Amino acid sequence: MQGVGVAARTYRACKRHAAPPHAFSDAGILDVFHRLHQRDAKGRPKPEVLYGLRTMTAWLSRNGFPGVSKHTVDRLMRLAGMNGLVRGRKTRTTVPAKDGKRAGDLLNRDFTAPFPNHSWVTDFSCVAAWAGSERPPG
Numbered sequence: 001m002q003g004v005g006v007a008a009r010t011y012r013a014c015k016r017h018a019a020p021p022h023a024f025s026d027a028g029i030l031d032v033f034h035r036l037h038q039r040d041a042k043g044r045p046k047p048e049v050l051y052g053l054r055t056m057t058a059w060l061s062r063n064g065f066p067g068v069s070k071h072t073v074d075r076l077m078r079l080a081g082m083n084g085l086v087r088g089r090k091t092r093t094t095v096p097a098k099d100g101k102r103a104g105d106l107l108n109r110d111f112t113a114p115f116p117n118h119s120w121v122t123d124f125s126c127v128a129a130w131a132g133s134e135r136p137p138g
Helices: 008-016 021-037 053-062 070-080
Strands: none
Touching: 021 070, 053 070
16 A cells, blocks of 8 residues: 555545545546647647647537536646636836836935935836726726
8 A cells, every 4th residue: 555554444444435426527528638748650649738728718618528617627737737828928027128128226225314305215116007808997
């Protein structure tokens, strides 16, 4: 038993109880995921490997797993290390100056002040006003 001691009572209890029903469907879906990762003659995986959660759920529903939950597919895709193809650009929050020079460090990284209101420091942060492709109101 791979060097791990298990109490006899625990072993008998495990043998007595049947596996939960979702364990079999989960194993079937994981088997499909592993078959998708197998490479063809040219060394490429199947294109379904790039599907995201919604597309993979619909694809599984059409291919032998009708009514599969998106939550189940999400959990099993994470377990199989699949996250789909992420398209688009990252949000660019900082645009450098045209000359490429930054503002000088007038405090020389010394943020202590000899008296109140002597040195003021600020941080420029970009906070998105809206998420995704939604437009701001107005």
